[in-house]
Structures are given as C-alpha cells and as structure tokens.
Amino acid sequence: MSKKRISLFSKIFYPIVCFFGLIGLLTLFLFVRIQTRNMEKTLIEEHLLFAQILSLEIESHYYKGTWPFSTLKKVSESKNILFWRLVNSDGEIELADNTNLWGKKIQDKDFKTKKIMVKDEILPSTNERIKIIIYPLGIKEKGQPWTLWLGISLRNIRKAQKELILTILSLSPLLLLIIYLFPFYLAKSITTPIKRLVKATQIVGKGNLDYTIDIYTSDEVGILTHAFNKMVKDLKNKTVSLNYFDTIINTMADSLIVTDAHGKIELINEAAVKLLGYKREEMVGKNIHSLIEVESYFSFKEEMKEPVKSLEAIWHIKGKKEIPVICSCSEVKNKKGEVTNRIYVVRDITDIKKTEEELIQAYKRLKETQDELIQTEKIAALGKLASGTAHEIKNPLSIIMQGIYLVDNLIPEKSQELKETIEMIKEAVRRADAVIRRILNYARASKIAKTPHKICEIIEEGLSLIEEQLKFKNIKIERDYPAKPIFVEADRVMLSQVFLNLATNSQDAMPEGGVIKIKVYEEDNFCVIEFEDTGIGIPQDKLSKVFEPFYTTKKPGKGTGLGLAMVELIINRHNGKINIESEVGKGTKFTIKLPKLKEE
Numbered sequence: 001m002s003k004k005r006i007s008l009f010s011k012i013f014y015p016i017v018c019f020f021g022l023i024g025l026l027t028l029f030l031f032v033r034i035q036t037r038n039m040e041k042t043l044i045e046e047h048l049l050f051a052q053i054l055s056l057e058i059e060s061h062y063y064k065g066t067w068p069f070s071t072l073k074k075v076s077e078s079k080n081i082l083f084w085r086l087v088n089s090d091g092e093i094e095l096a097d098n099t100n101l102w103g104k105k106i107q108d109k110d111f112k113t114k115k116i117m118v119k120d121e122i123l124p125s126t127n128e129r130i131k132i133i134i135y136p137l138g139i140k141e142k143g144q145p146w147t148l149w150l151g152i153s154l155r156n157i158r159k160a161q162k163e164l165i166l167t168i169l170s171l172s173p174l175l176l177l178i179i180y181l182f183p184f185y186l187a188k189s190i191t192t193p194i195k196r197l198v199k200a201t202q203i204v205g206k207g208n209l210d211y212t213i214d215i216y217t218s219d220e221v222g223i224l225t226h227a228f229n230k231m232v233k234d235l236k237n238k239t240v241s242l243n244y245f246d247t248i249i250n251t252m253a254d255s256l257i258v259t260d261a262h263g264k265i266e267l268i269n270e271a272a273v274k275l276l277g278y279k280r281e282e283m284v285g286k287n288i289h290s291l292i293e294v295e296s297y298f299s300f301k302e303e304m305k306e307p308v309k310s311l312e313a314i315w316h317i318k319g320k321k322e323i324p325v326i327c328s329c330s331e332v333k334n335k336k337g338e339v340t341n342r343i344y345v346v347r348d349i350t351d352i353k354k355t356e357e358e359l360i361q362a363y364k365r366l367k368e369t370q371d372e373l374i375q376t377e378k379i380a381a382l383g384k385l386a387s388g389t390a391h392e393i394k395n396p397l398s399i400i401m402q403g404i405y406l407v408d409n410l411i412p413e414k415s416q417e418l419k420e421t422i423e424m425i426k427e428a429v430r431r432a433d434a435v436i437r438r439i440l441n442y443a444r445a446s447k448i449a450k451t452p453h454k455i456c457e458i459i460e461e462g463l464s465l466i467e468e469q470l471k472f473k474n475i476k477i478e479r480d481y482p483a484k485p486i487f488v489e490a491d492r493v494m495l496s497q498v499f500l501n502l503a504t505n506s507q508d509a510m511p512e513g514g515v516i517k518i519k520v521y522e523e524d525n526f527c528v529i530e531f532e533d534t535g536i537g538i539p540q541d542k543l544s545k546v547f548e549p550f551y552t553t554k555k556p557g558k559g560t561g562l563g564l565a566m567v568e569l570i571i572n573r574h575n576g577k578i579n580i581e582s583e584v585g586k587g588t589k590f591t592i593k594l595p596k597l598k599e600e
C-alpha cells in the first residue's frame with residue numbers, strides 16, 4: 001500500500017496559512033463588530049442628548065399649555081428617528097408622530113420607568129432591529145413621570161458597517177497576499193536547506209563521494225550540513241581504502257576465505273571463487289564444511305587450537321573436484337581472546353603436484369632404462385664371455401667324450417670299477433655339455449625373432465619337454481585356459497623355454513610331488529599367465545635375488561642359476577613383465593604379463 005507523501009513544505013506552509021487566515025478573519029470580525037458598537041454608542045449618546053433637549057422644550061411648553069409642534073415636526077423629519085411618542089403617567093399616548101395613536105394606551109410596561117432607558121426592539125412591520133430610548137420627563141402625575149419615547153433607526157449604522165466590510169474586502173487580495181507570502185517564505189527558508197541535504201544524500205548514495213553542500217546558515221541546519229559534509233569526506237577516505245583493499249584481495253593469486261568462528265563463510269576472493277567452482281552467492285553465508293572436506297593433516301574443526309601454517313592437504317570440493325592445496329589458517333580474536341573469525345589462505349598446487357608426479361615418472365623411466373642398459377650390457381659381455389669359453393670348453397669336452405667312448409669300446413672286458421669310472425666320466429661330460437649349452441642359449445637370448453602365436457600352445461610346447469618327468473615325480477598340472485585363444489608376438493622357441501624353466505624349478509621345489517597351476521587370462525591389453533606351484537617356497541629376503549644370473553641354492557652340478565635369469569631376459573625381450581610371490585612351505589607364484597596382440 002503506497003502512502004501519499006506529504007512534503008515538508010506543505011506540512012509547514014498550509015498550517016501557517018490556515019492559522020494566519022483564521023487570525024485575520026477573527027481580527028476582521030472583531031474590528032467590524034467593535035466599529036459597529038462604537039457607532040451605535042455614539043448614535044445613542046447623540047440621541048440621548050437630543051432627548052434631553054427635546055424633553056426640556058416639551059416641559060417648558062407644557063407648563064405654558066402648548067406643544068412645541070415645529071420642533072416635533074423637525075424631529076419627525078429626522079433621518080435617524082423612526083418615531084416619537086409622548087406618554088403620560090397612565091401610559092396613554094398624549095402626542096405622537098402618528099396622529100392615529102393619540103389617546104391610545106401604550107402596551108409596553110416600561111412607561112413606568114423613572115430612569116432613562118435604552119432598549120433593543122424589533123420593528124414588526126420591517127423586522128428591523130431598532131433602539132428605543134425612553135426618557136422620563138419632569139412632568140409628573142401622582143409621582144409618576146411622563147416619558148418621551150424615541151425609536152432610533154440603526155439603518156445608517158448598518159450601511160456604514162457594510163461600507164466598512166466592503167472596504168476591507170477590497171483590500172483582501174493584499175491581505176491574502178500577506179497571509180500567503182509570509183508562510184511561504186518561512187516554509188521555504190526551512191525546507192530549502194533540508195531539500196539540499198536530501199538531494200545531497202541521494203547523490204552521495206549513488207556513489208558520488210565528491211559532493212559537498214555549501215553552508216549558508218549557522219543554525220541547526222547549518223550544523224547538520226557541516227556534519228554531513230564531514231561524514232561524506234570520512235566515508236570517501238574509508239571507501240577509497242576499502243576499494244584499495246578490495247582490489248588487492250581480489251587480484252591476489254592465492255585464494256582467501258574468511259569465516260566466522262563456526263565456519264560460516266563471510267568473505268571470499270576471486271581466486272577462491274575460481275578454485276572452488278561455485279558462484280559467490282552460493283558460498284557466502286554457507287558453512288565451509290558443507291562445501292569442502294579436507295583430507296590429511298589439516299582440519300577445519302573447532303577443536304583446532306593452534307592456527308595452522310602452510311600445510312599440504314587435499315580439498316574435496318563437494319560435487320566438484322579434488323584439489324591438492326597448501327593451506328594456512330589464522331585466527332582473529334576479540335578482546336576476550338575468543339576466536340571471531342578464521343582466515344584461510346589457500347594455494348592450488350595441482351600444477352606443482354603434476355610436475356612432481358611427472359618428475360617421479362621420468363626418474364622411474366630413467367632408472368628402468370638404465371637397468372635395462374646395464375642388463376643388456378651385462379648380457380652382451382656375458383654372451384661374449386660365455387660363447388668364447390663355451391667353445392673353448394666344448395672342443396676339449398668332445399675330445400674327452402670321444403676318447404671315453406673309444407676307451408669303452410677298446411676294452412671289452414672291464415672290471416666293475418672301470419665300468420663305473422667310465423660311466424662317471426660320461427655323466428660328468430654330459431652335465432658339462434648341458435651347462436655349456438645353457439650358457440650359449442643365454443647368450444643367444446638377446447636376439448629373438450617374433451611372430452604371432454597362441455600363448456597356450458607355447459606354454460604346452462614348453463611343458464611337453466618335461467611332462468613325462470613330472471608325472472613320474474607325482475606332479476599334477478592343472479590348466480585354466482581361456483576358451484578364446486589369446487595371441488602374442490613371440491619367439492616360439494625362446495618363450496616356450498620360459499615355461500620349461502619355470503616347470504623345472506617347480507619340479508625341483510616339489511621333491512615329494514605336488515601341483516602346478518597354470519592360469520591364462522586377458523587383462524586390459526595384456527595376456528596374463530599365472531604359474532603357481534605347491535613347493536618349498538622362497539624366503540622373502542631371497543625373492544629379489546632369484547632372477548640374478550648364477551644365483552642358485554641347488555647343489556653344484558644340479559643348478560646353474562641361469563634358469564630364472566633367462567626367464568626374465570626372455571620376458572623382457574617380449575616387452576613383458578614378470579613378478580614373483582612366494583611363501584616358504586606353501587609355494588611360489590610367478591605372474592607374467594605379455595602384450596596381447598589385437599585381434600583382426
């Protein structure tokens with residue numbers, strides 16, 4: 001509902017106009033009234049004097065036995081005298097201007113008055129108000145005086161009164177002007193400075209803080225104006241510094257969040273708005289805990305006694321993202337030492353973390369390449385050494401072998417001892433030959449030729465060489481192959497050697513028999529082969545050593561320590577990976593991952 005606004009000017013002007021108008025009217029009324037009264041009084045006084053003179057004349061004529069007719073005629077002609085009557089002590093009209101009344105009895109009882117009487121009366125014929133003067137004469141009968149009655153017309157007074165009113169009315173525009181102008185100037189002189197103040201507040205309210213009002217008066221309005229100017233100046237100074245800080249806060253690269261003691265967000269800068277990804281209006285007034293969850297060292301909780309200096313944390317921004325940050329928190333306290341606000345300065349360290357991660361990855365890759373390089377070099381050196389020595393040994397060995405066969409054939413009848421010796425030499429030469437072949441194999445492993453193959457077929461090829469032996473040693477093979485064959489790029493002979501070596505080791509680890517479980521499946525772009533046995537297992541501290549060339553726990557002549565080194569080498573050559581898990585007394589599990597060939 002809109003209330004009609006009455007201006008201050010109207011509030012001052014109209015009441016004063018009304019007041020002066022009323023006062024003016026009242027004054028006029030009283031003036032006219034007093035003026036009329038005075039005129040009436042003068043008229044009566046004149047006619048009383050006249051009555052006195054007339055009564056004296058009547059008396060003197062009465063005693064002479066005549067009437068002063070000429071005088072009475074003049075009285076009848078007088079403008080102001082309406083009528084006259086001479087009434088005797090019995091109330092009979094002796095003489096009157098109207099001869100019809102002669103001898104008639106007067107109705108009015110006042111003929112008995114002994115004092116001069118002036119009274120009002122209404123003339124019945126014209127309904128006109130008149131004055132009647134009753135003047136007792138010196139003529140008396142039985143102590144009762146005769147009376148002279150004069151009817152005085154007030155018509156002239158009325159006329160004069162009307163003229164007076166007309167004169168005043170002709171002056172009324174001037175009066176009205178005075179009645180109007182005075183309140184007008186009074187109201188103006190009060191409202192104009194106030195209006196200027198109102199205008200100034202509106203201009204200042206719109207942000208123009210350079211606006212000031214000139215001061216003309218030293219009254220209360222002048223003081224108010226002065227105070228207003230000072231207030232605007234102070235406001236300007238404060239606003240300038242506020243804007244200055246606002247600009248700084250919003251330009252700063254770090255996020256700034258100010259909350260109250262309970263975590264309600266009170267202030268948030270541009271950077272924080274960007275970081276959190278919510279609109280400013282959505283965040284101000286909300287509790288910071290309802291927007292952000294903090295992981296690790298840093299907590300917003302009120303129990304947090306000490307302010308926090310730069311701690312790394314992960315901010316989970318609800319419904320948005322996770323941001324790694326460095327955050328510091330300082331507390332604002334009141335005089336009582338109670339926390340009133342908390343100031344969080346937050347730096348997004350996503351980029352730093354990314355770079356850090358990249359650095360770690362690069363270092364890892366470098367290490368891997370380095371390891372590979374060392375390995376390749378080792379292999380190359382070993383290969384050279386191995387093939388050199390192998391050839392050197394291979395020749396004398398074949399001579400020994402041929403020699404022992406010759407000896408065996410040349411001596412048909414041999415003693416038991418000789419027979420055993422020959423067999424021992426043959427066996428030793430065969431073992432030496434096997435070791436040399438392995439060394440040569442190992443040396444050759446650095447060069448492979450890859451073609452697509454079904455992985456399960458390669459596994460089976462490797463196992464086929466040892467399957468009979470395993471059966472004999474009471475070792476069962478459990479296969480878990482996928483229905484759909486998985487293809488890998490492989491050197492068939494080399495890769496099948498991996499499974500032969502693994503199976504050989506498992507066989508050695510299960511002298512009492514056991515189970516070998518082989519599981520093949522796809523995972524992402526890889527073909528995974530799990531090779532598990534129920535053997536003696538490997539102690540944890542030896543796990544890293546088993547792939548080292550020449551590491552063996554087996555008796556001399558039984559193990560060369562080249563089996564797993566070869567396995568790792570071959571898997572590496574196939575861009576794959578091999579992992580080992582083992583538990584002493586329970587068994588060992590190798591997990592091989594080879595890049596899978598995409599089906600066409």
Ligand SMILES: Nc1ncnc2c1ncn2[C@@H]1O[C@H](COP(=O)(O)OP(=O)(O)O)[C@@H](O)[C@H]1O
Nearest residue numbers: 505506509546552553554559560561562563564
């Ligand atoms: N399946 C397994 N169970 C227990 N130990 C194993 C197994 N495979 C390998 N090892 C251990 O790793 C060593 C190295 O194996 P390998 O390189 O094949 O050499 P070798 O078999 O000639 O000893 C073995 O001597 C053995 O101690």
Ligand SMILES: [Mg+2]
Nearest residue numbers: 504505563564
């Ligand atoms: Mg072995």
